[in-house]
Amino acid sequence: MIEAENLSKRYGDKTAVDDLSFTVAPGRVTGFLGPNGAGKSTTMRLLLGLDRPDRGDARIHGRHYRDLDAPLRVVGALLEARAVHTGRSAYNHLLCLAQTQGIGKRRVDEVVDLVGLTGPARKRAGGFSLGMGQRLGIAAALLGDPSVLILDEPVNGLDPEGIMWIRTLMQRLAAEGRTVFVSSHLMNEMAVTAEHLIVIGRGRLIADCSTEEFIERSTEKTVTVRSPDADRLAGVVAAEGGKVAAGGDGLITVTQMEAPRVGELAAAEGIVLHELTPSRGSLEAAFMELTRDSVEYGADPGIDPGIDPGAVRGAVPGAVPSPEGDPR
Amino acid sequence: MTAPTAASAARPAAGPPEFGRPGFGRLLVSEWTKIRTVRSTLWSLILLVVLDLGFTALFVGLTMSQWDNTSAGDRAAISADPVSFILGSGFFLSQLTVCVLGVLVIGSEYSTGMIRASLLAVPRRLPMLWAKALVFGLVVLVLGIAVSFVSFFIGVGLVGDRMEISLGDPGVLRAVIGGGLYLAMLGLFALAIGAIVRHTAGGITGVIGFVLVLAPLAMLLPGSIGDHVHAYLPSEAGTLIAKAQQGPDDLLSPWQGYGVFALWTVALLALAAFLLKRRDA
Numbered sequence: 001m002i003e004a005e006n007l008s009k010r011y012g013d014k015t016a017v018d019d020l021s022f023t024v025a026p027g028r029v030t031g032f033l034g035p036n037g038a039g040k041s042t043t044m045r046l047l048l049g050l051d052r053p054d055r056g057d058a059r060i061h062g063r064h065y066r067d068l069d070a071p072l073r074v075v076g077a078l079l080e081a082r083a084v085h086t087g088r089s090a091y092n093h094l095l096c097l098a099q100t101q102g103i104g105k106r107r108v109d110e111v112v113d114l115v116g117l118t119g120p121a122r123k124r125a126g127g128f129s130l131g132m133g134q135r136l137g138i139a140a141a142l143l144g145d146p147s148v149l150i151l152d153e154p155v156n157g158l159d160p161e162g163i164m165w166i167r168t169l170m171q172r173l174a175a176e177g178r179t180v181f182v183s184s185h186l187m188n189e190m191a192v193t194a195e196h197l198i199v200i201g202r203g204r205l206i207a208d209c210s211t212e213e214f215i216e217r218s219t220e221k222t223v224t225v226r227s228p229d230a231d232r233l234a235g236v237v238a239a240e241g242g243k244v245a246a247g248g249d250g251l252i253t254v255t256q257m258e259a260p261r262v263g264e265l266a267a268a269e270g271i272v273l274h275e276l277t278p279s280r281g282s283l284e285a286a287f288m289e290l291t292r293d294s295v296e297y298g299a300d301p302g303i304d305p306g307i308d309p310g311a312v313r314g315a316v317p318g319a320v321p322s323p324e325g326d327p328r
Numbered sequence: 329m330t331a332p333t334a335a336s337a338a339r340p341a342a343g344p345p346e347f348g349r350p351g352f353g354r355l356l357v358s359e360w361t362k363i364r365t366v367r368s369t370l371w372s373l374i375l376l377v378v379l380d381l382g383f384t385a386l387f388v389g390l391t392m393s394q395w396d397n398t399s400a401g402d403r404a405a406i407s408a409d410p411v412s413f414i415l416g417s418g419f420f421l422s423q424l425t426v427c428v429l430g431v432l433v434i435g436s437e438y439s440t441g442m443i444r445a446s447l448l449a450v451p452r453r454l455p456m457l458w459a460k461a462l463v464f465g466l467v468v469l470v471l472g473i474a475v476s477f478v479s480f481f482i483g484v485g486l487v488g489d490r491m492e493i494s495l496g497d498p499g500v501l502r503a504v505i506g507g508g509l510y511l512a513m514l515g516l517f518a519l520a521i522g523a524i525v526r527h528t529a530g531g532i533t534g535v536i537g538f539v540l541v542l543a544p545l546a547m548l549l550p551g552s553i554g555d556h557v558h559a560y561l562p563s564e565a566g567t568l569i570a571k572a573q574q575g576p577d578d579l580l581s582p583w584q585g586y587g588v589f590a591l592w593t594v595a596l597l598a599l600a601a602f603l604l605k606r607r608d609a
Contacts, residue, residue, distance in 0.1 A: 049451045050444060051608040066451035075448075081446040086437060092365035093445075100449040101359035138444060261374060 001026055002148060002181055006056035009203075016042040019056070024181045024189055026147070029174045031194030031211065032183035034107035035061060035291045039203035040183040042082045044152050048077050071212060072101045076141030080152040080183075082133055083140075085282055086126030090117055090136050093125055098143055109138040116165075130157030138166070148179040167193050184247060187287035191215065201291040218290055219281040223254040224264050226275035233271050250274070355450065355459035363433065363463055372429035373467075373537060376511075378473055379422035384479040385476050387417035395490060411500050412571040414462045414483030415476060415507045419570070422475075423563075426468055426511050427539060430518025431531035433464050440524040447609050454601055457523065461516055461597065468515040473508030476570075480504045499572035499582070506569035506582065513566055513589050514539070520596035539563040555579065562592040 002024035009017040018038045025028045034040050045051040047058045049065035058066070060075055068074050084093050094108045112121045115135040120128070125136060134157050141149060151170070155163045170193060172179040184190050190197060190211070197214050199207040206250055207214055227233050227250055234244045234252050242257035259278035266273050391398070391406065391413075397591075406413045434457075437443040450456040484493050495501050521538075522531040522575050546558040558564055559579040568578060568585030580588065 012404050045608075048448060050447060068451065072449055077448055079441075079444055081441050081444070083440040083441045083448075085362075085440045086438075087366040087368065088362070088435070088442075089365065092361060093442075096361040097445060097449050099361055100354055102354055272441070274542045 001179055002150070003041065003059045004047065004056070005058070005167075007043065007046055007053050007058055008055040009039075009046060009053050016203055017053075018102065020200065020203065022205065022208050024179055024197050025196070026078065026179040027174060028176050029170050029180045029182060029193055029197040030196045030198060030202070031190035031263060032198050033187065033190050033194075033287070034183075034185065034200040036185050036204075037078075038185075038200050038291070039202065041152055041186075042128055042203075043079070043200070044150055044183065046183075047150060048075070048079075048241055050079075068142070070292070072103070072144035072146065073095065074144070074146055075145075075148045075150060076144060077149075078118045078134070078137040078141045078151040078154055080138070080156070084133065084136060087124060088223060090125050090128070091121040092138075093136065094139055094143060097140055101144055103144060107143065107145075109141045114142060114149045115139040116316070125208055131159060131162055134158055134162070134166075138169075146178070147219035149173060149181065151180070151182045153183055153185070155184065155186075163189075164261070189282050191283055206290060208244050215280075215283055215286075218286040219283055220255060220286075221258070222279055222281065223257065223259045224277040224279065225252050225254060225273060226250050226267075227252075227266070227271055227273050229271045232269070233266055233273075236265050236269050236271070237262060334598040348552075352455060352459065355455050356463055356465075358449075358455075358457045359463040362460075363467065366436070368432050368436070369429065372425045372527075373430070373471060376422050376425040376429075376471065378480055379425065380475045381482060383421055384414060384418035384482050386487065388414055388483045392486050392488070392490065407491055409572050409575060410483075410487060411503045412481065412494050415478055415503065416567065416572045417483070418475070418479035419507060419511060419567075423511060423514055423539065424514045424536065426472075427518045427535040428532050430464065430515040431522035431528055431535055432527075433460060433522065434519055435522040435528035435531045437524065439528050441557075442468055453604050457597075457601055457604055461519055464519055465512050465516050469508055469512035471508075472511035473505055476504050476507030476603070479507070497572065502582070503570050503572045504569075509586065510566050510569050510589075513586070513593055514563065517562060517589070517593045517596060520593060520600045521602035524596065560588055562589050565589045565592075569570070 004020055004022050006018050008015070020039070020043060030089075032040050032043070042051065046053050047060065047065065049058075057095070058064070065071060065075065085088075088112065091108065091112060094111065095105065098104070098108050101242045114116055115138050117132065117135050117139060120132065125133070134154060138151070138154060141151065149170070154166050154170075158166060170180050170182060174195075182190075182194065184193075194211050195211060197207060197211050198205070199214070207218075211316045225233065230246070230252050232248045234246060237252075237254055237257060238244050240261070242262070245253045245255075247253055259276055261274055263273065266276075379469050395403070426429060437446060447453055448458055480495075493500070495504070517538075518531070518535045521534050522528070525531040525534055540563075543558060543561055546561060546564075547554055549557055556579065565585040566572070566589030568580055569580045569589075571573060571582055572579075574581045578585075
C-alpha cells in the first residue's frame with residue numbers, strides 16, 4: 001500500500017510535482033503514466049525518501065520510507081537513473097546491499113538467476129548494456145522479497161523478450177498480493193501491463209482509474225460504413241444524432257453512434273451495406289491528446305492525432321492542464 | 329535468458345511485514361564489501377605503499393650519500409629529529425593517494441549513482457556515513473601504521489651509524505605510530521570533503537588544495553599571523569604527530585597538533601552529515 005498526500009516538490013522555480021494525491025493498492029499492477037518530464041521520477045523519489053517533499057506526505061504501509069526498519073525487505077525500487085557503482089561486479093553490488101539488511105548470499109544468487117544475469121554476474125557493472133543494467137536494477141529491487149515494488153520505467157532498454165519477461169514478472173508479483181507501482185511514458189505498454197492507471201501531466205493528477213475505464217473514456221468509438229447509397233445513409237444517421245464524415249467512394253465514418261444502431265437505421269430505410277466496422281481511436285493518440293498541454297518537450301504542438309480534442313478532454317473529469325511550471 | 333522461477337514467490341506478501349532494524353555491524357560489513365570490491369581501493373593502497381617506501385629510500389638515501397657535503401645547518405636540522413625526516417620523506421607524496429582514495433570512497437558513489445542504492449538501503453543516511461568513515465579510517469590506519477614502521481626501519485638502515493635512532497627513544501614510537509594516525513585522519517578529512525562536494529574531481533582538488541597549496545600560501549602572510557595560520561592548518565598541525573618531539577619553531581606539541589587536525593576533521597564530518605541528511609540525493 002502506497003499513499004501520496006498533497007505531494008509537492010519544486011526545484012528552483014520549476015514545479016515538478018504539484019499537490020499530487022493518490023493511493024496504490026496491493027494485488028494489482030498500477031501504472032504511473034505521463035509524458036517525459038511529467039514528474040513521475042520525482043514522485044517516486046519522494047516516495048522513497050531520496051528527495052524531501054516541500055509539502056505533503058508519502059507513506060508506505062502507513063510509514064515514511066525513512067522510518068522502515070529494513071527498507072529493502074519492504075520496498076523494492078528500480079530507479080530511472082542507474083544506481084550502481086560501475087567498477088563493482090553485479091554480484092558484489094547486490095551483496096553489499098544485501099548485507100545492510102542481513103540478507104544472505106543465497107538470496108543474492110537467487111535473484112541473479114531470477115533476472116537472468118547468472119553468466120555476467122561477476123563482471124563489472126560498468127560494462128553492462130542498458131538491458132543488463134535494467135535486469136541488475138530489478139534484481140536489486142527483488143533482493144529483499146519486498147511486498148511493495150516501485151519501478152521507474154523498467155522496460156527501458158529491454159529487448160522484446162525482456163519486455164515480455166518484466167511484464168509477466170510484474171503481473172505475477174501483483175497476483176501474489178504485492179503492491180506493484182510501475183511508471184512509463186508509453187501508453188500502449190501500460191494498457192497491456194497495468195490494471196489500474198494513475199496519469200499525471202506537469203506534476204498534476206489527470207486521471208486515477210482502472211485501465212479499462214481510462215481506455216473507455218479517452219478513446220472515441222468510430223464506425224466505418226460502406227454503402228452504395230452512402231449519401232442517403234449519411235443523412236439518416238445525422239438526423240438520428242450521429243456525426244458523419246464522408247470518405248468518398250461510398251465510405252462514411254460515423255461517431256457518436258454505435259454500430260448496431262447504424263445497422264438498424266440502414267435496415268429500416270432499406271439501405272444496402274457493404275461494410276459495418278466498429279473501431280476505437282488509437283490509445284496512444286488519445287494519451288497524447290490528453291497530455292498535450294502538459295508535455296514538456298513537445299516536438300510539434302500541431303500534431304493532429306485525428307480525434308476531436310474536445311470530446312477526449314471533456315471525457316475525462318479532472319483534466320486540468322497546468323498552464324505553468326515544468327519539472328526540472 | 330533464465331525463465332522466472334518461483335524464487336521470489338516463496339512468501340505471499342500481504343500487509344506490512346515486520347523486520348528488526350539491522351544493526352550497525354551489518355553496515356560495517358556492507359561498507360567493507362564496498363571498499364574491497366572496487367579496483368580503485370587496491371590500486372590506491374598499493375600506490376600508497378610503493379610511494380611511501382620508495383620515497384623514504386630515495387630521500388633518505390640521497391641525503392645520506394651527500395651527507396659529507398651537506399652544510400652543517402642542514403645536518404643539524406635533520407639530526408634534531410631524524411624520525412620526522414624519515415617518515416616525512418615517505419608520506420610527503422604518498423599522502424596524496426590517501427587524499428584521492430578518501431574522496432573516491434564517497435565521491436564515486438555520487439558520480440556513479442550508487443549513492444541512491446546506498447540510501448535506499450539505509451534511509452536514515454547517517455549510519456551509512458559513519459560506517460563508511462569507520463571502515464575506511466581503520467583500513468588506512470592499519471596500513472598506515474604498517475607502512476610507517478617499514479619506512480622507519482628502511483630510513484634507520486640508510487642512516488646507519490651517522491645518527492643514533494631507536495624506537496625506545498622518547499617520542500619515537502609515538503611518532504612512528506603517529507605516521508599511521510596522520511594518514512588515517514587525513515583519509516577521514518578527505519572523505520568528509522568528498523561527502524560535502526559530492527564530486528570526485530572537485531573533492532580531490534579541494535583536499536589537495538588544503539594539504540599542499542594552503543600551507544605555502546599561509547607562509548606568505550606577514551609575521552606571526554602567518555605563523556599562527558600556518559600552524560593551525562589541518563595537514564601542518566596533523567603531521568606534528570609524526571615528529572619525535574616538538575621543534576623549536578613549532579607552536580603546537582605533537583598531540584596538540586593532532587588534536588587540531590582532528591577538530592578540522594570532526595567539523596567537516598559534521599558538516600558532511602548535516603548536508604547528507606538535508607540534501608536531496
